[in-house]
Amino acid sequence: MSNLKAKEEKAPEEVKNMGGRWLTDHIVCDEVDPLCNPLGPNNKVVFAPGIVTGTDAPSSGRISVGGKSPLTGGIKEANAGTAFSQKIARLGYKAIVVEGLPKEKKLWLLKIDKDGAEFLPADEWTGKGLHEVFPLLFNKFGENVGISAIGVAGERLMSSAGICFNDIDNRPSRYAGRGGLGAVLGSKGLKFIVVDDKGAKGVEIVDKDAFKKGTKKLTEALTTHDITKPGGSLNTYGTAVLVNIMNEAGGYPTRNFSEGRFEGAAATSGEAIHDICNERGGAGKTGHPCHPGCIIQCSNVYPRPDGTEHVSCIEYESDWAFGANCGIDDLDAIADLIWLSNDYGLDTIEAGGTIAVAMEAQLAEFGDGPKAIELMKEIGEGTPLGHVLGSGAATTGKVFGVVRVPGVKGQNMPAYEPRAVKGIGMVYATSTMGADHTAGYTIAPEILGVGGEADPLDADKAALARGFQEATAFIDSTGYCLFIAFAVLDIPEGLEGTVESCNGVLGTDWTTDDIARIGREVLDKELEFNKAAGFTKAHDRLPEFMKYEKLPPHNTVFDVPDEELDKVHRG
Amino acid sequence: MIEIHLYGKLRRFTDTLDPKRESTLLVPAYEGDTIRDIIERIGMPMDEVGSNIFLNGEYSHPSRPVKDGDRLGIFPDDMQLLYKWHFKKEG
Structure with a gap:
């Protein structure tokens, strides 16, 4: 942003198979000083569609956004489901990296299409609500573009500012919300990215048969599982x-x-x-x-x-x-x-x-x-x-x-009580992202198995918290919505299909055994960044009041020993 | 008595069908009763009951014993989100 130039670079060989969170992490870890001020000149914001995003794989339109978080002071990846991501992928871009600071305090719009990218002044849409601005932008650039935006909170560099994307009806409602990356874009003066994929070449699929086979298995799993199927729990009640x-x-x-x-x-x-x-x-x-x-x-x-x-x-x-x-x-x-x-x-x-x-x-x-x-x-x-x-x-x-x-690493907890669901408490404590429910959804197995024949999962809690964080990091890299996990962690063919569809796009020969390996690689990078940013195991703790305030109705405190928390990533 | 909280289509076994309110009923419990016995006593078909059953806030199997004063929450099969996941563990 310092010279308002957009430059196209060929993706290096080493990132060939990466997408989503894997890729944003890789670039942030490679190019951002972990000790930098998140709102200063040395932070970057990276947008990356997932591996299968932009194809017709089901529920795969996620965009990952990465950078150093002004809220937590650590690495951040936040993601959202939006056509914006699919359009970036179809134009052939693996990632957009926003860097530098503008010389004058002014906000800009980056317009991207098949012929390249240009910066336009964003003055006329600045200081207004996004519900007012989105229709104006779609009116100007066409109904079929994708939009990334920050609102007034991002303009004012507030650390709970998210990054907003258009939904299927072009509302400003899909958020890569957590961690204040909207403030980082505000510091860089980048108010909007508008992407038009008209005439785009589409996502290259190396092995079409494997892709087709994989997406078929995944679709079958999603459309038959009680939670994800049409008329199922999520579809009916949200x-x-x-x-x-x-x-x-x-x-x-x-x-x-x-x-x-x-x-x-x-x-x-x-x-x-x-x-x-x-x-x-x-x-x-x-x-x-x-x-x-x-x-x-x-x-x-x-x-x-x-x-x-x-x-x-x-x-x-x-x-x-x-x-x-x-x-x-x-x-x-x-x-x-x-x-x-x-x-x-x-x-x-x-x-x-x-x-x-x-x-x-x-x-x-x-x-x-x-x-x-x-x-x-x-x-x-x-x-x-x-x-x-x-x-x-x-x-x-x-x-x-x-x-x-109720926060960890400066980020407030979402809607699961760690004193009642201790597994999620372990994820909140040890997640590289701060208190984050999507970092590893241990809710179900943790609540399970407290009576009758409900088969307690015998895994120790640290292994469970680790396993879920790894699976999540993998799914966040594919571009699939995390909610496919409900079906694919339950239906083995669905999980195979998920991996096979990635193989189809990339020409790799991953198996389901590679999920934990790739997930681990992603998490290790994040841990390395956070360590260099000054995080120690003292940061992997829940707020003190949860250790002494009993939570009704179970009247329990968070009593997972610190040693158990330390085993999650170092076990 | 056991205080039962029903959700979704199972609300029809109570007097309150409005999903914006609590649909509860009180059912007597006898020595040796399990959750399944209580469900059968209400006349609720087991195939409409999902896996999300909570006894005093604890996720429970229908074979779990109940006692006087318990709170039992039952969700129908089309309203379950917590699920028995089979996650492949490393090692």
Whole structure:
């Protein structure tokens, strides 16, 4: 960005088989000084589609975005499902690397198409909400382009700013949300990337038969598994199907992680969202895909009482962050808060977690939706209080002297209580990303096996947390949505198909045994970066209050010994 | 008595069909009862019951014994997300 030039480089041989998180990590580790200031000249932001992204492989339109996080101070990879990623891949780009700082404080738009790339001034779309700006951009550049954007939160360098992408209907709603990478793009003055894949050559598939065979097996697994199939749990109720389930399990963090059950769970559940969409009709919709080619389709469009569109999407984490975590049991208020978050370009998990910490600090009462909305508007208006809140839950907690700040490495926890689900606590503690549920989804096996014949998994917890983090790192590199894991970790042919489809694109001969190897390679790179950035095992710990505050209804503390946590990556 | 919380299509075994509210019912429990006995006592077909059954917040198999004062949460087969995953472990 320092000379506003876009340069095309041939991908070196060593990155030939990489994609997604694997590739963003590789470039960040190679080119970014782990001790750099995340908002200074030496950080970079890397966008990379996954290995099979841009092909017709099902549910594979993920984009990985990497860099050094201003929120955690460590490496970050955040990903989202969007046609933007598919278009980048079809143009033949393995990655876009954004580097340098502009000489003058000004924001830019990078336009990419088959003939190259150019920078355009972004002044006319600066300082506005993304819901206003996206239609203007699609009007100017055509309905078929893909867009990456930062909102006012990123412009103001707030460390809970995410990177926003267009959904299947061109809404500003799909987020590589976590870790504040939106602020890094803000520091570089890159407000938008607009990509047009008209006339693109498409993704080269080396072994078409292997690819076809693989995607067929994967599709079969996704369309038959109870969780991912059409009419299955995710498709019918969305990810918020988990609200009632985690609440019943006593692991649904409520009022800033002070309780494990929320009396308003039913009113804010996936079942309630599904019911309201049907009852209000109009624009309301469940079973909505985030990008073309997704066959799971777990997104939704939430309607207002008159049937007009309110927001997309109320997914589990956002629903919880502004709902149970803030004690708010009103879906319409939650919809308002998600809309504002999408409009300002914020990570909903960090924003909701911050409002909850602010409530703990008595800036509002728990459960007060209108006051929560006022606090969010402080962020949108960029007031001094807004800047504090926009810097995330840990900063807000520090400013207001709050002890109960449920984060790891400066990143607030998502919607699973580690005192009730200890396996996820181990992942939160040891993830290279800070508290992150997608780093390794150990929820199911951990809750399993506490009675009757429910087959306790005999693996020790550290091995489980390690195994899931490795599998996740692999899936994040393929471009497939992490939710394929529900089906492919259960149906062996689905997992084979996942690997075979990668072989088809790359011409490799990986087997399912390579999943842990590749996942390990990805994690080791991240650990190496974090170590050089100053992280020690003291950072792989949950916040202290979880060790002495008993969480109802199970009335347990987080009691996994530190030695167990240290075994996760070094075991 | 056992307090039962039902979800999705299983709400029809209670008086509250509104998914925005809690659908609960109280069922007597006898010595030696298991979760399966309680399910059968309500008249709920086992094939509509998914794998997401919680006894006092703990994921449980239908063969688990119950006692007076327990809370039992049951999700239907089309509303389960926690699942018995068979993850290939390293080594």
